[in-house]
Amino acid sequence: MYQYDRHDQRLVDERVAQFRDQTRRFLAGELSEDEFRPLRLQNGLYIQKYAPMLRIAIPYGLLSTRQLRKLAHIGRKYDRGYGHFTTRQNIQFNWPRLEDVPDILAELASVQMHAIQTSGNCVRNITSDHFAGVAGDEIVDPRPYAELFRQWSTFHPEFAYLPRKFKIAVSGSAIDRAATLVHDIGVHAVRNEAGEVGFRVLVGGGLGRTPIIGHVIREFLPRQEILNYLDAILRIYNRFGRRDNMYKARIKILVKEMTLPVFAQHVESEWERLQGGLATVPDQEIERLASFFVPPPYEAVPGEDAGFRSAIADNRAFGNWVKRNVFPHKVPGYAVVSLSLKKTGVPPGDATSDQMDVVADLADIYSFGELRVSHEQNLIFTDVKQAELLALWGELKTLGFATPNIGLLTDIICCPGGDFCSLANAKSIPIAEAIQRRFDDLDYLYDIGDIDLNISGCMNACGHHHVGNIGVLGVDKNGQEWYQVSIGGDQGEKASLGKVIGPSFAADEMPDVVARLIDVYIERRHDDERFIDTVRRLGVEPFKERVYAAAH
Amino acid sequence: MPLLIKGRAVVEDGWMLLREAAALADVPADSPVIVPLALWQSEHDALAARGNVGVWLKPDDDPDALAGDVERLPLIAIDFPKFVDGRGYSSARLLRDKHRFAGELRAIGDVLRDQLYYLRQCGFDAFAIRVDRKAEDALGGLDDFSDNYQSTTARPVPLFRRRDTASESDTPLPTA
Numbered sequence: 090m091y092q093y094d095r096h097d098q099r100l101v102d103e104r105v106a107q108f109r110d111q112t113r114r115f116l117a118g119e120l121s122e123d124e125f126r127p128l129r130l131q132n133g134l135y136i137q138k139y140a141p142m143l144r145i146a147i148p149y150g151l152l153s154t155r156q157l158r159k160l161a162h163i164g165r166k167y168d169r170g171y172g173h174f175t176t177r178q179n180i181q182f183n184w185p186r187l188e189d190v191p192d193i194l195a196e197l198a199s200v201q202m203h204a205i206q207t208s209g210n211c212v213r214n215i216t217s218d219h220f221a222g223v224a225g226d227e228i229v230d231p232r233p234y235a236e237l238f239r240q241w242s243t244f245h246p247e248f249a250y251l252p253r254k255f256k257i258a259v260s261g262s263a264i265d266r267a268a269t270l271v272h273d274i275g276v277h278a279v280r281n282e283a284g285e286v287g288f289r290v291l292v293g294g295g296l297g298r299t300p301i302i303g304h305v306i307r308e309f310l311p312r313q314e315i316l317n318y319l320d321a322i323l324r325i326y327n328r329f330g331r332r333d334n335m336y337k338a339r340i341k342i343l344v345k346e347m348t349l350p351v352f353a354q355h356v357e358s359e360w361e362r363l364q365g366g367l368a369t370v371p372d373q374e375i376e377r378l379a380s381f382f383v384p385p386p387y388e389a390v391p392g393e394d395a396g397f398r399s400a401i402a403d404n405r406a407f408g409n410w411v412k413r414n415v416f417p418h419k420v421p422g423y424a425v426v427s428l429s430l431k432k433t434g435v436p437p438g439d440a441t442s443d444q445m446d447v448v449a450d451l452a453d454i455y456s457f458g459e460l461r462v463s464h465e466q467n468l469i470f471t472d473v474k475q476a477e478l479l480a481l482w483g484e485l486k487t488l489g490f491a492t493p494n495i496g497l498l499t500d501i502i503c504c505p506g507g508d509f510c511s512l513a514n515a516k517s518i519p520i521a522e523a524i525q526r527r528f529d530d531l532d533y534l535y536d537i538g539d540i541d542l543n544i545s546g547c548m549n550a551c552g553h554h555h556v557g558n559i560g561v562l563g564v565d566k567n568g569q570e571w572y573q574v575s576i577g578g579d580q581g582e583k584a585s586l587g588k589v590i591g592p593s594f595a596a597d598e599m600p601d602v603v604a605r606l607i608d609v610y611i612e613r614r615h616d617d618e619r620f621i622d623t624v625r626r627l628g629v630e631p632f633k634e635r636v637y638a639a640a641h
Numbered sequence: 642m643p644l645l646i647k648g649r650a651v652v653e654d655g656w657m658l659l660r661e662a663a664a665l666a667d668v669p670a671d672s673p674v675i676v677p678l679a680l681w682q683s684e685h686d687a688l689a690a691r692g693n694v695g696v697w698l699k700p701d702d703d704p705d706a707l708a709g710d711v712e713r714l715p716l717i718a719i720d721f722p723k724f725v726d727g728r729g730y731s732s733a734r735l736l737r738d739k740h741r742f743a744g745e746l747r748a749i750g751d752v753l754r755d756q757l758y759y760l761r762q763c764g765f766d767a768f769a770i771r772v773d774r775k776a777e778d779a780l781g782g783l784d785d786f787s788d789n790y791q792s793t794t795a796r797p798v799p800l801f802r803r804r805d806t807a808s809e810s811d812t813p814l815p816t817a
Contacts, residue, residue, distance in 0.1 A: 104786075210725070240800070241791055327728060327730070
């Protein structure tokens with residue numbers, strides 16, 4: 090992974106000193122709340138319902154075990170012994186004290202981490218494919234570019250006070266595992282006919298109050314030009330994005346109101362001026378960044394491990410786990426393992442400090458000392474030997490991270506919701522738990538197969554409900570918590586937005602509602618049809634009829 | 642006389658800021674004055690002839706409007722009604738990088754210590770700190786960071802073109 094040199098380290102250290110002084114001035118009354126708010130947000134610090142919440146950046150989801158141990162330590166020393174992994178590959182702590190935050194940032198800086206721009210109206214953490222570098226369908230490894238974008242966006246002086254937050258995701262594979270179509274900018278690393286690497290650039294996607302699928306603004310951009318092009322897009326957005334209404338301030342609204350061709354014209358004419366300038370990225374720099382993402386020292390092992398095959402045959406529970414939580418690796422004899430942070434009864438994405446420490450030990454033993462955070466809020470070991478899967482499974486079971494449910498109904502994406510977040514209209518974690526409890530029969534879950542169920546506690550859509558095959562949105566009706574249900578959403582390269590099926594439901598109705606949606610699917614699916622495929626074929630109507638016929 | 646950060650020093654400000662000028666008659670003839678863009682445009686020839694007139698831009702004023710004036714204007718100011726409105730940063734870069742404005746580029750309005758570093762990187766070289774704050778206290782904000790990753794107006798060569806050669810101290814800001 091990327092290693093800071095003295096330049097990177099100095100900038101992060103200077104940030105800690107800057108925020109320490111800002112916090113001091115705020116506590117001394119020299120900075121007003123309004124003056125301090127954007128400063129603390131750009132250091133990941135929210136003032137939440139019960140306490141501040143600190144969001145720490147995990148750039149493109151990549152973590153070393155040394156960094157994970159530091160996060161465990163921070164959870165233990167400054168929080169209540171746990172953290173919450175988010176849908177943007179970050180981690181949040183829900184109980185730090187404001188006074189401690191400068192010290193926490195200093196601890197992070199000691200392991201090349203930070204909380205820079207994890208909130209606020211600026212360019213946020215760059216997210217990417219959690220299988221980057223090991224996926225068989227990869228065209229270009231996106232990580233060097235994700236790091237290039239991280240550096241470009243970090244302390245960008247022109248874009249610290251944008252109309253609204255700005256999220257960029259980068260992918261380099263045929264299958265889009267980074268939800269690039271629902272980001273302010275989605276970047277696809279591709280190759281042209283000559284084999285040269287470049288980017289397909291998408292703009293104006295996003296979730297929230299007005300969900301929109303991103304539009305291609307440029308099919309192929311030479312890779313050297315990408316920062317010039319990003320500067321051009323951001324400059325047009327910074328100048329013309331709406332600032333009169335925060336709900337209409339995202340770039341998707343600007344692109345919609347301006348129309349894509351007009352917006353693109355502005356961008357292209359600005360880019361024309363910048364093209365070939367000093368921000369053009371020399372090949373040498375791309376090679377330097379790529380040198381940090383070389384494959385680990387894989388051993389030459391058989392593509393199919395005999396012991397592994399017989400363990401699957403002998404042990405049904407292990408077989409189930411392999412089926413759901415283990416993914417193919419491009420190197421023979423290796424596998425990618427997803428650690429499920431979706432055990433029933435535990436808020437999705439939560440891990441205790443003790444668990445983090447054990448995960449770090451396991452990653453050191455089984456996966457070259459690195460791991461990933463997925464935007465589905467699970468952890469990933471990317472480089473596990475097939476022959477060691479059985480042993481790793483045993484360890485993960487003890488830890489509670491071996492629930493064999495990746496991609497299944499109980500692998501729910503869920504925001505912290507009304508239990509923690511002051512923006513939320515409704516709780517989301519108890520809904521997730523009630524649904525997980527209702528679907529506790531593993532055979533039935535397997536029969537249902539691949540399905541995304543996403544829950545957000547409010548319009549801001551941190552739980553990505555619009556792109557859930559089943560989406561649940563918490564709404565407030567006269568001070569009571571209700572849940573609106575949509576179906577047909579999908580992430581990935583065929584991203585689509587779900588359609589609301591009708592009036593919202595009370596919390597205790599939710600497990601039944603989901604069960605009826607699943608019943609319709611089970612009864613009417615064709616062979617090998619996933620839930621989303623059946624919804625696409627049948628439309629919303631049969632699902633709606635069943636849910637409301639029973640409910641009313 | 643009000644104080645101003647100019648370069649990296651606190652100096653007395655000799656310019657008068659005409660926030661709301663209705664007509665040419667409101668503009669004092671003998672002292673340096675900064676007028677709104679609308680007045681500059683409507684009384685262009687008369688004001689341009691004076692030589693001691695600057696122009697200030699609102700966040701939504703188009704910097705291209707001054708394309709033909711950048712060589713004669715000694716000063717352009719950009720207003721920040723609220724510091725969280727970041728449009729002025731892009732206006733500054735366009736004036737400096739696109740139109741090659743070389744005179745004084747001044748931030749006015751809700752201008753505070755914690756924004757100075759970014760403002761300076763975008764090409765501002767004068768800062769009229771909000772009147773209820775001391776300019777001396779804000780000076781430190783110019784040095785919050787010693788370097789930046791990007792190609793900026795004040796430091797056009799991005800870090801990725803300097804990593805190998807830059808020593809600890811050879812990345813000073815060019816004096817604008």
